[in-house]
Amino acid sequence: MKVAISTSSFATADSAPLDLLHAKGVNVISNPFSRKLTEDEIINHLEGVDGLVAGLEPLNNSVFTQCPQLKAIARVGIGMDNVDMEAADKADILVSNTPDGPTDAVAEMTLSAALALSRDILYSNTTLHNKEWKKSIGLSLKHAKVLFIGYGRIGRKAAELFCALGSQIMIYDPVVDINDMKLGEKLVELKEGFATADIITLHAGGNKSILTTTEFEQMQNGVIILNSARGELIDEKALITALDSGKVASAWLDVFSEEPYTGKLTEYEQVLLTPHISTYTIQCRRDMEITAVNNLLRDLGIN
Secondary structure (H helix, E strand, O other): OEEEEOOOOOOOOOOHHHHHHHHOOOEEEOOOOOOOOOHHHHHHHOOOOOEEEEOOOOEOHHHHHHOOOOOEEEEOOOOOOOEOHHHHHHOOOEEEOOOOOOHHHHHHHHHHHHHHHHOOHHHHHHHHHOOOOOOOOOOOOOOOEEEEEOOOHHHHHHHHHHHHOOOEEEEEOOOOOHHHOOOOOEEOOHHHHHHHOOEEEEOOOOOOOOEOHHHHHHOOOOEEEEEOOOHHHEOHHHHHHHHHHOOEEEEEEOOOOOOOOOOHHHHOOOEEEOOOOOOOOHHHHHHHHHHHHHHHHHHOOOO
């Protein structure tokens, strides 16, 4: 049985997931580029392969048609936007993901970014490295109004962390209702949330822009934007305009519509950029990768 790995850092934090595959006698083919694969690259990578431990590469009808031996896909992570589920079903390919694994790590990273930006840690670090003793007054997360767009597993966990620091939580998510609120959260429409939020954090799925010029214009001046969900959720040109005007004081982005990212936001010191590493803790990677491997072995019928 042959299994391909397309995630860029599989088993680098802990060899246990790879050891599990080897223990089952599986022939493992690793990602040769250590980055997200293109459509052509994943097609070549899947030649003669029975199962895939998948990252964020495109997995669509074209790929499945050219890889007829593929029987199962195990996503390392929650999101399935890169997998054409209908095409997979037609090709009789079983698909799984790891919805619980990223929750704690991404929530922790979101809070870390909020603290770094609200307390102006980037500025203080830069100026002191330049041997300049400059102080700035930041925003406390206590009593800060934080708007969550999307309120699934990660959003809920992040809200718990913000609540522990005394933040006021507002939620916009069309699929939740008042009975889902356990922390004293307030359900709001986007326009209301934009008008009052000090911090806006994205935890939604999909690949359609949620924050465009229209939405930025509705926000109060000096807002902080956090995005650990999907790069496509923010119109980058609109964000740059909002940064230039001061509408957005600072932002953290861990996800981008094109990765690796080398775009204009690299020129903005008030923008904290991380290379899609919110799940990159030893515990999280191990848990997600072992779960994905077990899902794949199950779907391939390997006991």
